[in-house]
Amino acid sequence: MDQSVHRYPSPDGLRVLLASSEAHPLIKTGGLADVAGSLPLALRELGQDARLILPAYPRAARQLREPRTLCEIKVPGARTGVRILGGSLPDHDLPVYLVDAPEHFAREGNPYTDLSGRDWGDNAERFLLFSRVVAQLAQGLPALGWRPEVLHTNDWQTGLAPALLQGVPGRPATVFTIHNLAYQGLFDRATFDRIGLPGSLWGMVGLEFHQRLSFIKGGIVFSDRVNTVSPTYAEEVRTPAHGCGLDGLLRQIGTRFSGILNGIDYRDWDPAIDPLILQPYDQGNFGLKAENKLDLQREFGLTRNEGAFLLGYVGRLVEQKGMDLILGILPGLLRDPDVQCVIQASGERSLELAIQTLAAAHPRQVGVSFGYDETRAHRIEA
Template sequence: MKILHIGSEMYPLIKTGGLADVLGALPYAQQAMGNDVRVILPLYPQVAEKIGETQEVATIGTFSGVVTLRFTYFNGLGVYVIDAPHLFNRRLPYYDDNYQDYGDNYKRFALLSYLGAQLAEGLDHWWGRADILHAHDWQAGLACAYLKSWHSPVKSIFTIHNIAYPGRFQGYHLAELGLPWEFFSPYGLEFYGEMSYLKAGLFYADRVTTVSPTYAQEITEHIAGGGMHGLLQTRQAEGRLSGILNGVDDTVWNPETDNLIISNYRATYMQGKAKNKAELQRYFGLPEEKESLLFVMVTRLTEQKGADFLLAKIDEIMQHPVQLVVLGSGSPDLENALRYAQSRYPQQIGLKIGYDEALSHQIIAGGDVILVPSRFEPCGLTQLYGLKYGTLPLVRKTGGLADTVNDSHKESIENRTATGFVFKHPDADDFMEAVLRAINLWKKQKLWSSVRQNALAQDFGWAKVAEQYQALYREVA
């Protein structure tokens, strides 16, 4: 089966979030199953630095000027890149240094969708027409609309990675994008007087998926649907909405082979985890106390991610023999509040504002508990990394977090299903109750080790995910 993925980022070429990890793993897993799989993404400067030499496939005139489509094999996978410097030669992919969205994002990602749809239709004559076009998030949503407007036989799948980002733009831009005006309607891509690229994917794709079964249900409800819940209820009733849980790339996230951590380890030889903890404490200038429970958090600092729950209870948490390490960036208010907390508890809190891929591996390997207290979370990957590294996740019961972490209580510990700590309500008090349960379990090291072994035994490999998508593709095709 010929499969073309369209996305705005792909690890390790360019990454701002979990979408990149999916595009950096799922196509390879599908290729290993015998499919002919390719990916198309913009040629950002970071991509140009890493991808190496490319070959010209086509140079064509488009609604945004003349652009060149290039191709190469990256780590054995066919990757197309859109060479359009006037649109993509920018240091940050979505917004400027002041976190302001680029004014021409409507055109930049319409072009990504347009060329992706053209490619699926056979723009590369050597590859031919795709069987499945798989578009990811709002940046690729218009690809499904282009295929419908051309009455293409190519089947399309649209995956929602986060419905909170609808890709909204002024409706008058539609005239520039080569789509018919009748598409600008409630039964199309119109969304409260504007156009939404995400809604285009939801409306025009043959099937809609999201990244966990629980999130697939949540987004059909008013509170989590971002205004799209009515359409998603229709898709669900039609049998065209499903949730497929993301996986973990074992070649990138594996404590046995990870070359970004100070000491490798495995479930039957855990001494290396203690060494990683000591290294993490040294890095952040914290006392090297193996007895202290070390909480870690690697996240975007936003209210969605629940960082404010942590800050609301920071004084209470610091009264216990614990340490905290945070790596992240985002809201200036949250960043400053964390800096202030670190200045008050320098012997207990380590903080780095920003993103550091190598350091994130060391943090997850060295921590005892990883905090993922999100208000909503389509899938979440950091809790999966935590399970993989024996760093017990503390999560809210929502989306993919609910699907992947089992709470630790007397019964689940006894029947060896406990893998972390789960709280239900999106508030600081419920979060704190879970923190206290983690602190209390830490005092019982035999039980802690048992839960940690359960976590390490979980299997969230991409091969299982690829099989589920394969079944979906066959059904659609």
């Protein structure tokens, strides 16, 4: 037996299928992947039969442990059969299903954008197909010998699955989590007509949002329960200032909507045991943390200075994350030679150029890495 794999007792509790467009460590662009990779593990430790489904991106398929083809199904919108691959996470015995539709998902790199950073032009078709497969699996596929009692969908990429299950006899209970309300999966009416959704789903009580197709609205309207990543955020998105146009709907669904504070998986992020950082430390030897600062300064070519005030940012380059505010204040902070900043991010090209300009003007104070690197993210956090 591989001792590096975390194994748990066979669960016999509630059968839960968690659907996500990304999950750590298979593929990750942000916090959704952390939750999707950790939550089903935590549920299994509590005795629940939690399983994960996501698209078979090449990077995810390469990392799947003990992969095998479970079945092939016909899905509207796919010119060929769609295979369901089964396996486990690389270092945990969490069952994972991958939706293998090469025409839609066999693309290297970011799950949502091309190399220029633009959304894939067929994202509506891609994630409708994913939602269709999730909805089929939620009703039970004979080849799998397993049928969930709860379907947990996440963000707009899975928002159509609860809508497709509406009115289906014996469907599982449905939960939809909003990780970021600003990303809604919005497409024009022509896209709705083209991709073959039932006409009954159009309208104010369906997927229509100001004459556009809204994937995220499908999850909000048609799920039994809707939640988001904290009680505070749940209150914020019910206001016009932060509701991205959906505040009225979120108020309307009342007690079906709540906020549950995101946790953190200490197996991955505890600096006392984190294998990805140079120098482990805890509250008893906090001074050792400085070794990680010196290592990061070396990696990014910054002035090596244990006493420097080193700021770090890991995330997306979009205004919604506050990067415009950071760029507004950094030039003033950098007048102090003991202030440094390390940024690992990707996103809007204009913000990338602004950061590159700032780094070029302060090469010994500002370090930049575009893209996402899990190891580097841990080193910046440490």
